[in-house]
Amino acid sequence: MRIEPGKRWRNWGRSQEARPQHLVHATTPDEVSEAVAFARDKNLPLKTVGAGHSFTSIAATDGVQLDISALDGVLAVDGPLVTLGAGTNLYQLPALLGEHGLALENMGDIDKQTIAGAISTGTHGTGAQFGGLATQVEALTLVTADGSTLHLDAGDELLPAARVGLGALGVITDVTLRCVPEFVMRAVERPEPLEEVLDGWLERAASVDHFEFYWFPHTTQALTKTNTRMPADTPRAPQAPLAAWVDDEFMPNGLYVLVCNLGVVAPGLTPPLNRLANKLVAEREVTDGWHEVFTSPRRVRFREMEYALPVEAVPDALREIRAAIDANNWRITFPVEVRVAAADDNWLSTAYGRQSGYIAVHRYYREDPTAYFEAVEAIARAHGGRPHWGKMHFRTADDLRPAYPRFDDFLAARDRLDPDRVFANDYLERVLGR
Ligand SMILES: Cc1cc2nc3c(=O)[nH]c(=O)nc-3n(C[C@H](O)[C@H](O)[C@H](O)COP(=O)(O)OP(=O)(O)OC[C@H]3O[C@@H](n4cnc5c(N)ncnc54)[C@H](O)[C@@H]3O)c2cc1C
Incomplete structure (x- = not known):
C-alpha cells in the first residue's frame, strides 16, 4: 500500500471537485483491507474512485481516496x-x-x-x-x-x-x-422525422436488438441507431477512414466544440446550428466488432441527467420536454438521447422490476444546466422516473424511497455492512440518508 498526500480531484464533466486528505494506492485485496484500516484509524471516510466519469459527487471525498487501478486484468x-x-x-x-x-x-x-x-x-x-x-x-x-x-x-x-x-x-x-x-454488429443510422419515431417507439424498441435515437432540440428530426447482432464470422464492413473520421470524430467532437462555444457566446445561433448539424448527419451502415459499434469517443465535455421511465412513457415525456424547451426559450446545443433496457432485479437498479426507457439530457460543461435539468426532472418524476445514480439530479432519500421497492432493504444491508459509515460521502447522505 502506498500513501501520499491527497491532490485536487475533478470528475470528467467538471461538475465535481474534491480535495482528499490522503490518496492511497492498493495493489492487492489485502492492501484494500489495510487502506480501510488506515481510514478508520484516522477517523476519515474512504471512497474508491473509478475513472471519475460520474457527473454526481458519488465518487468524491475529502477523506481518504482509494485508487485500485492496479487491481486490473x-x-x-x-x-x-x-x-x-x-x-x-x-x-x-x-x-x-x-x-x-x-x-x-x-x-x-x-x-x-x-x-x-x-x-x-x-x-x-x-x-x-x-x-x-x-x-x-x-x-x-x-x-x-x-x-x-x-x-x-x-x-x-x-x-x-x-x-x-x-x-x-x-x-x-x-x-x-x-x-x-464474441459477435459483430450491423449498425444502421439514419435521420427520421421525430414524430414518426415517437409513434413507433414501443414497436421499434421491441423488434430489434439495440435501438436508440438522438433528437436535436429545435429540430423535428431524430437520428435513429439500430444495431443487429451477427455471428462473429460475418464479414466486417467498417466505414472508410475519412467517413469514419467525419462521423465519429468531427461530428460529435470537432463540430460540437464549435457549435457549443458559439452557443455560449451567441445563444440565438443554437437553433440554426442544430438544424445544420442535423442536415450533416447522413445515413450510414457499418458492420464491425461489438466494441467498435457500442462505443465512441466523447471529447467534448458536458453535464448530463438521465431518467429511467416506464418504457411506454417515453413518447409523452419527450414531447413534454420539447414543449418545456420551447416555452422557456432555452437554446440547447446537445441532443437528447433515448434508450431502452430490460427489467432487472438489482435493488437500486433504475430498471428494477420494469422494462425502462431512458431519456438523457445534456448541456455543454460551460453552460449552467440547472433550469433545464430541473424542468426535465419534474417531467420525469411525474412519469414515475428514477434518476441515473451517476448523472446529475436533485432527488433525496425521502423522495427516492417510494421509487424503489427494496430501498429499505438496501439501507438495512448498508447498516449491516457499514454501520459506522466508513464509505459515506455527501452524495450518499443525500440519496440514502445518514
Ligand atoms: C462521457 C460519458 C458517457 C457516459 N455514458 C454512459 C452510458 O452510455 N450509460 C450509462 O449508464 N452511463 C454512462 N455514463 C455514466 C458512467 O457510466 C457512470 O457514472 C459510471 O459510474 C462511471 O464509472 P467510473 O469508473 O468513472 O466510476 P466513478 O465515477 O469514479 O465512481 C462511481 C461510483 O463507483 C464507486 N466505485 C468505484 N470503484 C469502486 C470499487 N472498486 N468498489 C466500490 N465502489 C467503487 C465510486 O466510489 C462511486 O461511488 C457516462 C459518463 C460519461 C462522462
Whole structure:
C-alpha cells in the first residue's frame, strides 16, 4: 500500500471537485483491507474512485481516496464466466475477453469507466432484451468496513444489492461477469422525422436488438441507431477512414466544440446550428466488432441527467420536454438521447422490476444546466422516473424511497455492512440518508 498526500480531484464533466486528505494506492485485496484500516484509524471516510466519469459527487471525498487501478486484468476464466480485477477499465475488455473468444453482452456509449465504477451506478446501454452492465455480474468480492472480505455468488441474498451498490457497501475487489461468445454488429443510422419515431417507439424498441435515437432540440428530426447482432464470422464492413473520421470524430467532437462555444457566446445561433448539424448527419451502415459499434469517443465535455421511465412513457415525456424547451426559450446545443433496457432485479437498479426507457439530457460543461435539468426532472418524476445514480439530479432519500421497492432493504444491508459509515460521502447522505 502506498500513501501520499491527497491532490485536487475533478470528475470528467467538471461538475465535481474534491480535495482528499490522503490518496492511497492498493495493489492487492489485502492492501484494500489495510487502506480501510488506515481510514478508520484516522477517523476519515474512504471512497474508491473509478475513472471519475460520474457527473454526481458519488465518487468524491475529502477523506481518504482509494485508487485500485492496479487491481486490473483477468483473474480467472470458467467457460463464459470471467473474473476481473475491479479496477479494470472497460476499454481493456475487447482484448482481454477476445483471447477467450468472449464479449460483453451489452455496453453503454463509452469505454472509459472501470468495471466496478460502472456497475456501482447502474451503467447501461440500450436493448429491450438486455439489462445494464450489473445484470451481467454473476459474483463479486467486497472488502467491507471492518476490513473483512465478503464474496457474493449467484443466489447470495446480498448480490442484487451489491451489484448496484453506489459504493456504499464496501470496496469491490473483483467482479465475475457472465460473458457471451464474441459477435459483430450491423449498425444502421439514419435521420427520421421525430414524430414518426415517437409513434413507433414501443414497436421499434421491441423488434430489434439495440435501438436508440438522438433528437436535436429545435429540430423535428431524430437520428435513429439500430444495431443487429451477427455471428462473429460475418464479414466486417467498417466505414472508410475519412467517413469514419467525419462521423465519429468531427461530428460529435470537432463540430460540437464549435457549435457549443458559439452557443455560449451567441445563444440565438443554437437553433440554426442544430438544424445544420442535423442536415450533416447522413445515413450510414457499418458492420464491425461489438466494441467498435457500442462505443465512441466523447471529447467534448458536458453535464448530463438521465431518467429511467416506464418504457411506454417515453413518447409523452419527450414531447413534454420539447414543449418545456420551447416555452422557456432555452437554446440547447446537445441532443437528447433515448434508450431502452430490460427489467432487472438489482435493488437500486433504475430498471428494477420494469422494462425502462431512458431519456438523457445534456448541456455543454460551460453552460449552467440547472433550469433545464430541473424542468426535465419534474417531467420525469411525474412519469414515475428514477434518476441515473451517476448523472446529475436533485432527488433525496425521502423522495427516492417510494421509487424503489427494496430501498429499505438496501439501507438495512448498508447498516449491516457499514454501520459506522466508513464509505459515506455527501452524495450518499443525500440519496440514502445518514
Ligand atoms: C462521457 C460519458 C458517457 C457516459 N455514458 C454512459 C452510458 O452510455 N450509460 C450509462 O449508464 N452511463 C454512462 N455514463 C455514466 C458512467 O457510466 C457512470 O457514472 C459510471 O459510474 C462511471 O464509472 P467510473 O469508473 O468513472 O466510476 P466513478 O465515477 O469514479 O465512481 C462511481 C461510483 O463507483 C464507486 N466505485 C468505484 N470503484 C469502486 C470499487 N472498486 N468498489 C466500490 N465502489 C467503487 C465510486 O466510489 C462511486 O461511488 C457516462 C459518463 C460519461 C462522462
